[in-house]
Amino acid sequence: MSPRLRWAVFGVLLVVVAALPQFVADTFVNRMSEILWVAVAALGLALVTGYNGQISLGHGAFVGFGAYTTMILTVDYGVPFALAGLAAVVGAFVVGVAVGLPALRITGVYLALVTLGLAVLFPQLVVRLGDITGGTVGRQLLPRPGYGDAALLEELGQRRFLAQAGFRAPAWTGLADDQWRFYVFGVLALVAFLLVRNLTRSRVGRSLVAIRDNETAAEVAGVRVDRAKVITFGVSAGIASLGGWMFAVLNNAVSPTSFTITLSITLLVAAVLGGAASIVGPLVGASIVVLLREVIPAEQQRFSQVVFGVVLILVMLVAPGGIVGLYRRGEAALRRRWLASRSPGTGPDDSTLDPTPDVPTPLQEA
Amino acid sequence: MITLEVRDLVAGYGPVRVLEGVSLDLTGGEVVVVLGANGAGKTTLLRAISGMIPVQGAVRLDGVDVAGRRPEALLRKGVAHVPQGRGTFNDLTVEENLRVGGFTRTSAEVAEDTERWLDLFPRLRERRDQRAGSMSGGEQQMLAIARALMSRPSLLLLDEPSLGLAPLVTADVFSSIHSVVGELGTGVLVVEQNANLALGIADRGYVLETGSIVSSGTAAELSADDSIRRAYLGV
Amino acid sequence: MQLFVQRVFDGLQAGVIYAILALAIVVIFRASGLLNFAQGELAMFTTFIAWTFLDAGVPWWAATILAAVVGFGIGALLYRLLIVRLGGPAGNPLAIVIVTIGLFLILNDGAGIIWGANPAKVPRVFGDGRVEVLGAGISVQVLGLLGVLALLVIGFGLLFQRTKLGLALRAVTSNQESAGLAGVKVMTTLMIGWGLASAIGALAGTFTASQNASVDTNMMQVALIYAFAAATLGGFDSPLGAVVGGLIIGLVSELVVGYVDVIGPDLRLLPGFVLVLVVLLVRPQGLFGSAQVARA
Numbered sequence A: 001m002s003p004r005l006r007w008a009v010f011g012v013l014l015v016v017v018a019a020l021p022q023f024v025a026d027t028f029v030n031r032m033s034e035i036l037w038v039a040v041a042a043l044g045l046a047l048v049t050g051y052n053g054q055i056s057l058g059h060g061a062f063v064g065f066g067a068y069t070t071m072i073l074t075v076d077y078g079v080p081f082a083l084a085g086l087a088a089v090v091g092a093f094v095v096g097v098a099v100g101l102p103a104l105r106i107t108g109v110y111l112a113l114v115t116l117g118l119a120v121l122f123p124q125l126v127v128r129l130g131d132i133t134g135g136t137v138g139r140q141l142l143p144r145p146g147y148g149d150a151a152l153l154e155e156l157g158q159r160r161f162l163a164q165a166g167f168r169a170p171a172w173t174g175l176a177d178d179q180w181r182f183y184v185f186g187v188l189a190l191v192a193f194l195l196v197r198n199l200t201r202s203r204v205g206r207s208l209v210a211i212r213d214n215e216t217a218a219e220v221a222g223v224r225v226d227r228a229k230v231i232t233f234g235v236s237a238g239i240a241s242l243g244g245w246m247f248a249v250l251n252n253a254v255s256p257t258s259f260t261i262t263l264s265i266t267l268l269v270a271a272v273l274g275g276a277a278s279i280v281g282p283l284v285g286a287s288i289v290v291l292l293r294e295v296i297p298a299e300q301q302r303f304s305q306v307v308f309g310v311v312l313i314l315v316m317l318v319a320p321g322g323i324v325g326l327y328r329r330g331e332a333a334l335r336r337r338w339l340a341s342r343s344p345g346t347g348p349d350d351s352t353l354d355p356t357p358d359v360p361t362p363l364q365e366a
Numbered sequence B: 001m002i003t004l005e006v007r008d009l010v011a012g013y014g015p016v017r018v019l020e021g022v023s024l025d026l027t028g029g030e031v032v033v034v035l036g037a038n039g040a041g042k043t044t045l046l047r048a049i050s051g052m053i054p055v056q057g058a059v060r061l062d063g064v065d066v067a068g069r070r071p072e073a074l075l076r077k078g079v080a081h082v083p084q085g086r087g088t089f090n091d092l093t094v095e096e097n098l099r100v101g102g103f104t105r106t107s108a109e110v111a112e113d114t115e116r117w118l119d120l121f122p123r124l125r126e127r128r129d130q131r132a133g134s135m136s137g138g139e140q141q142m143l144a145i146a147r148a149l150m151s152r153p154s155l156l157l158l159d160e161p162s163l164g165l166a167p168l169v170t171a172d173v174f175s176s177i178h179s180v181v182g183e184l185g186t187g188v189l190v191v192e193q194n195a196n197l198a199l200g201i202a203d204r205g206y207v208l209e210t211g212s213i214v215s216s217g218t219a220a221e222l223s224a225d226d227s228i229r230r231a232y233l234g235v
Numbered sequence C: 001m002q003l004f005v006q007r008v009f010d011g012l013q014a015g016v017i018y019a020i021l022a023l024a025i026v027v028i029f030r031a032s033g034l035l036n037f038a039q040g041e042l043a044m045f046t047t048f049i050a051w052t053f054l055d056a057g058v059p060w061w062a063a064t065i066l067a068a069v070v071g072f073g074i075g076a077l078l079y080r081l082l083i084v085r086l087g088g089p090a091g092n093p094l095a096i097v098i099v100t101i102g103l104f105l106i107l108n109d110g111a112g113i114i115w116g117a118n119p120a121k122v123p124r125v126f127g128d129g130r131v132e133v134l135g136a137g138i139s140v141q142v143l144g145l146l147g148v149l150a151l152l153v154i155g156f157g158l159l160f161q162r163t164k165l166g167l168a169l170r171a172v173t174s175n176q177e178s179a180g181l182a183g184v185k186v187m188t189t190l191m192i193g194w195g196l197a198s199a200i201g202a203l204a205g206t207f208t209a210s211q212n213a214s215v216d217t218n219m220m221q222v223a224l225i226y227a228f229a230a231a232t233l234g235g236f237d238s239p240l241g242a243v244v245g246g247l248i249i250g251l252v253s254e255l256v257v258g259y260v261d262v263i264g265p266d267l268r269l270l271p272g273f274v275l276v277l278v279v280l281l282v283r284p285q286g287l288f289g290s291a292q293v294a295r296a
Ligand SMILES: Nc1ncnc2c1ncn2[C@@H]1O[C@H](COP(=O)(O)OP(=O)(O)O)[C@@H](O)[C@H]1O
Pocket: B013, B016, B018, B036, B037, B038, B039, B040, B041, B042, B043, B044, B045
């Protein structure tokens, strides 16, 4: 697709998606909101995997960090949702840098090891800090006194209680809460995606790709490999944490079971399936992952992990660039054929017109 | 005694053709050198002969075409290959390196030959239990050659033994090669940029330029050739 | 004192399992320079297989051996059918990690589907007996496991240092191209390496089951993390390091959890996690590893 056509398609899609909440049921709107938070979290992971060339098995923990920060700040301290979100993102950035420092100094798969530990540690930490997190049962983002469940409020009465009425649509919008939430998520997701897009096309981003492809070469070219990697990891943790803010706002409740290693792996599936080295990839992957869970009947749910596992392996074997990578390959092949048919005999052959994707796909490089 | 005939050998990497139809011969205990600049295709030539990359054309050992056979098969037919950059097992000791070299042979033969090569390369005997990675480049090159000899080859393929070595060390390595093959009667096909030393131990030579043989002759003829002197002898 | 001795032995008991699983990780790393994130789930899966044999009336030691044999087969096939297609040791480590995570999901869920998610009961291999050590009652189980671990370490030490197979494994790790040129069958050797690792994993699994007196699908997940921590601490290319690392991690976790109230049993994983971060910062190659690994 030419850039102009691409923007046109993008614009039409945007309008369609923006209009959808007016026509479909609330549950469907919420499902789309779910896709958006999974996509944002997977985008954070894709930044590490696709551009740093590393794997994090702990991004579920950063999502959890964002969700819990949001819950605690809004419920216990009466902080507005927007500010809580900012705090969640900045806080996760700091944690990400702290965790990334030791693990990223060394190349190889050490980051996967450390983040795996993080993923398993996080729920334990939540349980240990039960006084503020609500322990194993978790807590709700309770509405203002008089609005919600009075008995539950009573029970939690010793807490400094300033809770707001959940995340509600302002009156001037005339929107239902679910619709308002979806639009806010949409804007946030758009911001996150544009941020990553600009980041990866900036000097820093290109130096990251240089690192991924050839660490020594990048070093020679004067790229501060360590620092670029650690900062990317921090940003990626911040984005995942934004996904956590969205989770808390959407579900109005947080509990440790939502943020186990399973979430981290689900995010990995979304990023890899969609195409970790692209920006749309995580959105595509998140849509499939969320909808897949939706279409698998409840009694078959236990197969979903097997399905995810098979998907991961198949993608790596058949289409390491994920769905977006496949699309790009197909598009390049079509264009080649089209060019060849236009000027028979003089058409460029495979070696001169390489289907070089505009964003690199590291997983294709053996 | 072994004869090697290479005929119209074409090889490369994927769509990239590196060798454009190379032919050369080696008979018995001859030392044959292939001279070529960086990127001429010397390494590719040896990899093609020993079956590490797909080829077109013929590679005949004692008249039998072995083109396309895997390195293991070549090894059993008496061809040992010392790759560029020496290819020692850096985490293994000197003695273990030799044992891997004799992997296809019985332990009695391995024990016997180990002593033999340690006698021939006294520097290796001193470092018998030392990790190969901790040795100097010259010592590693000697070890790589000794390791290749462990399979009792009748033809030794040597890829730039002088690479990365100081001139004095290189001279040392070449004189070792000379004395060893002289004693064993092993044929040697050595590819080099360093024409000076290589021609010093070689019987005959070829000049490889961008994948094609451009001239050949006895070592003396090549040493006397003005264009070769200018290109490879730095005169 | 009595409590201290008790805790030391509890720590060792846990540490033995981490050590055995870490040994499996190290064997694969030494043979192929790769990490298998499905190692723990493979161990769990083969433990269910052992349990199936046990259930059919096979004595526990025979069931364990059978499980190890099946584990060997699965590991070797896994290498041949999947890892090779991704380029083996020369492949993209990222892709291989992702594939082993895929396997993790399949094995974990698959075991639940085949055998049911509910824990199955398993007898204690070394019985329920106790012996008195410095006033503390130490279960025979711990002593038996320490014995098994010692045998494994000696066995693998001999295998790597004294046998032709061990030499081939080390040669392939060190320089695959040269190993091939010397006539080592690289593919077969790597298959054996992966097979061996999975067989060791099967032992770790059956011993865990015997310690918990039950087998369930999630039993090896925490153990895997400890095992990775143990290998990081000891050095990824050192079998001795794996064992020492496993025992240290087991001891430290038990003692910290026992004596530091702030951490307590809820945060059992924290001491090991912090230890790994410190090791990565201070001595990335681990206690017994060679420096190369850190740069790998
Ligand atoms: N693995 C490879 N893939 C693609 N091209 C290669 C590869 N190895 C070498 N080449 C190319 O083949 C040509 C000859 O290389 P080589 O045989 O290594 O030359 P020499 O050993 O004479 O320096 C060079 O242009 C080099 O870039």
